[in-house]
Amino acid sequence: xxxxxxxxxxxxxxxxxxxxxxxxxxxxxxxxxxxxxxxxxxxxxxxxxxxxxxxxxxxxxxxxxxxxxxxxxxxxxxxxxxxxxxxxxxxxxxxxxxxxxxxxxxxxxxxxxxxxxxxxxxxxxxxxxxxxxxxxxxxxxxxxxxxxxxxxxxxxxxxxxxxxxxxxxxxxxxxxxxxxxxxxxxxxxxxxxxxxxxxxxxxxxxxxxxxxxxxxxxxxxxxxxxxxxxxxxxxxxxxxxxxxxxxxxxxxxxxxxxxxxxxxxxxxxxxxxxxxxxxxxxxxxxxxxxxxxxxxxxxxxxxxxxxxxxxxxxxxxxxxxxxxxx
Numbered sequence: 001x002x003x004x005x006x007x008x009x010x011x012x013x014x015x016x017x018x019x020x021x022x023x024x025x026x027x028x029x030x031x032x033x034x035x036x037x038x039x040x041x042x043x044x045x046x047x048x049x050x051x052x053x054x055x056x057x058x059x060x061x062x063x064x065x066x067x068x069x070x071x072x073x074x075x076x077x078x079x080x081x082x083x084x085x086x087x088x089x090x091x092x093x094x095x096x097x098x099x100x101x102x103x104x105x106x107x108x109x110x111x112x113x114x115x116x117x118x119x120x121x122x123x124x125x126x127x128x129x130x131x132x133x134x135x136x137x138x139x140x141x142x143x144x145x146x147x148x149x150x151x152x153x154x155x156x157x158x159x160x161x162x163x164x165x166x167x168x169x170x171x172x173x174x175x176x177x178x179x180x181x182x183x184x185x186x187x188x189x190x191x192x193x194x195x196x197x198x199x200x201x202x203x204x205x206x207x208x209x210x211x212x213x214x215x216x217x218x219x220x221x222x223x224x225x226x227x228x229x230x231x232x233x234x235x236x237x238x239x240x241x242x243x244x245x246x247x248x249x250x251x252x253x254x255x256x257x258x259x260x261x262x263x264x265x266x267x268x269x270x271x272x273x274x275x276x277x278x279x280x281x282x283x284x285x286x287x288x289x290x291x292x293x294x295x296x297x298x299x300x301x302x303x304x305x306x307x308x309x310x311x312x313x314x315x316x317x318x319x320x321x322x323x324x325x326x
Contacts, residue, residue: 017048046078075225088109131144180238183206192265227247
């Protein structure tokens with residue numbers, strides 16, 4: 001490979017996304033054959049997705065329908081890649097894999113410059129506002145608003161909090177509704193900004209004890225954590241009541257090892273674990289090590305504070321089931 005090509009990829013002068021599909025496929029397989037880390041190669045797709053979203057913010061498409069945030073539901077890996085570019089925090093999946101700094105001046109992360117970052121957040125706020133108007137795209141609004149919450153400047157935080165609270169009417173709806181995904185996104189974004197009450201209200205009012213909402217929550221978590229292989233163009237996949245489109249073990253693994261990353265979402269994690277084991281009671285027999293790790297995590301949570309009474313009851317039930325299998 002020509003050295004100038006590699007330097008172009010690393011500097012961003014020649015984006016990988018501009019390669020021909022066949023050439024990119026060949027490169028991916030060639031790298032694997034040469035001993036590249038399989039996990040890192042597996043993150044190439046979400047990295048390209050994140051690059052496309054950033055590109056659309058810095059050079060917006062002519063029509064909102066062409067925006068990548070309106071074209072597919074992004075998952076956790078894409079969100080982590082975007083956060084890496086916006087905050088400089090490496091994705092958990094790359095823990096221990098980010099190379100040491102090279103000699104001479106070189107970036108330690110794909111962090112956007114201050115000017116580009118400001119332009120991206122301005123674009124996200126403008127996009128979220130435009131998509132919220134009558135006739136706007138609900139998926140575009142939801143995802144643009146969620147990503148805008150990554151801007152922690154005081155002025156931006158005030159705008160985000162106001163925009164999120166403007167959507168709290170969705171949280172008043174009971175059980176499943178066409179606005180359920182918007183309500184969930186609003187509640188989780190507010191929790192990440194330090195206001196956990198809307199998420200607790202969402203679990204009580206719009207999730208617990210409603211079969212359609214419980215199924216939607218499991219479907220969304222499965223997609224978010226990589227249990228659904230195909231990208232989804234809208235939120236319709238959440239309405240599947242059969243729960244057959246994803247692997248339950250993959251979902252259990254993602255929830256188990258994601259508990260330590262989610263101090264603001266622990267109650268949603270707890271309820272989802274309880275719901276998953278209720279829907280698939282055979283799961284604790286699938287992996288002994290996974291069950292032992294989850295048992296340790298639930299024991300630690302039950303021994304500490306910071307969880308709701310509902311979460312404590314549900315985690316106690318989960319822990320009891322796990323103990324019965326170990």
